[in-house]
Amino acid sequence: MSSILVTMVAGRAGTYRITSQRVVRGEGLLAHGAEPTHLTVESGHLTVLPSDAAWQLRGATGAQRYTERHELDKLTAVQPGLLRPEATHGAMIAIRKTGAWWALAQDERRAIFEARSRHIADSMRFLPAIARRLYHARELGEGFDFLTWFEFAPEHQALFDELLGQLRASEEWTYVDRELELGLSR
Amino acid sequence: MSSILVTMVAGRAGTYRITSQRVVRGEGLLAHGAEPTHLTVESGHLTVLPSDAAWQLRGATGAQRYTERHELDKLTAVQPGLLRPEATHGAMIAIRKTGAWWALAQDERRAIFEARSRHIADSMRFLPAIARRLYHARELGEGFDFLTWFEFAPEHQALFDELLGQLRASEEWTYVDRELELGLSR
Numbered sequence: 001m002s003s004i005l006v007t008m009v010a011g012r013a014g015t016y017r018i019t020s021q022r023v024v025r026g027e028g029l030l031a032h033g034a035e036p037t038h039l040t041v042e043s044g045h046l047t048v049l050p051s052d053a054a055w056q057l058r059g060a061t062g063a064q065r066y067t068e069r070h071e072l073d074k075l076t077a078v079q080p081g082l083l084r085p086e087a088t089h090g091a092m093i094a095i096r097k098t099g100a101w102w103a104l105a106q107d108e109r110r111a112i113f114e115a116r117s118r119h120i121a122d123s124m125r126f127l128p129a130i131a132r133r134l135y136h137a138r139e140l141g142e143g144f145d146f147l148t149w150f151e152f153a154p155e156h157q158a159l160f161d162e163l164l165g166q167l168r169a170s171e172e173w174t175y176v177d178r179e180l181e182l183g184l185s186r
Numbered sequence: 187m188s189s190i191l192v193t194m195v196a197g198r199a200g201t202y203r204i205t206s207q208r209v210v211r212g213e214g215l216l217a218h219g220a221e222p223t224h225l226t227v228e229s230g231h232l233t234v235l236p237s238d239a240a241w242q243l244r245g246a247t248g249a250q251r252y253t254e255r256h257e258l259d260k261l262t263a264v265q266p267g268l269l270r271p272e273a274t275h276g277a278m279i280a281i282r283k284t285g286a287w288w289a290l291a292q293d294e295r296r297a298i299f300e301a302r303s304r305h306i307a308d309s310m311r312f313l314p315a316i317a318r319r320l321y322h323a324r325e326l327g328e329g330f331d332f333l334t335w336f337e338f339a340p341e342h343q344a345l346f347d348e349l350l351g352q353l354r355a356s357e358e359w360t361y362v363d364r365e366l367e368l369g370l371s372r
Binding site: 002003005044045047060062063064065066067068069071072099101102103104105106107108109110136138139140141 | 188189191230231233246248249250251252253254255257258285287288289290291292293294295296322324325326327
């Protein structure tokens, strides 16, 4: 179980079409050249970018930071993999959390994350419709702490919007000070 | 509280003299050119290395992954900062943990780390003699998961060796499959 390293590259061509882009909170991403229309997830941490790249964001999968065994077993039983043929819609949500969040001890963050915000328990009903993969970006010096990748079939767009609404209404999200949302399709 | 990003660069000159080098477990580090004699901790993640660099390791500080509030308060009260004038000796311990470790849920890792290995509680008696800073490297795609930096006065060398012995005898350390130890002085 090694870490999966990726570089998300936005440009004028790529695997996914960017169907929407929304700066939910804080600063957006500055594009080099023309506004990007497409996004590609490249394997590894690229040091040389395609010359037409508008921006890049690097991430790495990591171990479970809050999920406990009883939760992990439930999740593992129902969560789908990426790249299901029918899951042609997707989203990339990049967030940064505040210094106050990061200064908390582990038990304090867990209490906000799950006991009070029910991040895991309340997300369970969106499975297996919505596939998800979390990339950590904070240790990479990116301007975001997390890049979350979602994939779902077009008929689950409303369900996905509901999931986002639920997360954003949580106590956990009061610690988010920068958020970018990209809608995607392939 | 943002992440502190560093690049440790080994070469033929630098801030710290490498007084010892020991591959405790697994593969060592392949040096480019002559064996390094010195180590410097540069700020940031360098993309261009000095031409005489033998190797580099990048790391980033992160939030507390296991430490709970009651432990953090105790630690904060007694742990010293880096660069105390008398703390001219030091060490850099690089470790990698197994896939089995990373596949565990958060509560399982916490139980091994603290309830059974007493990583925090048993390290407390080495404070404030030994200053310590943990850098995460796994998300950076380095060959190690953690780089731990230690600083202490020469008269505390035996105490430091005791700390290392204690850590290596713990259940937690059975999950370590690669470990490199550098002794340092400035």
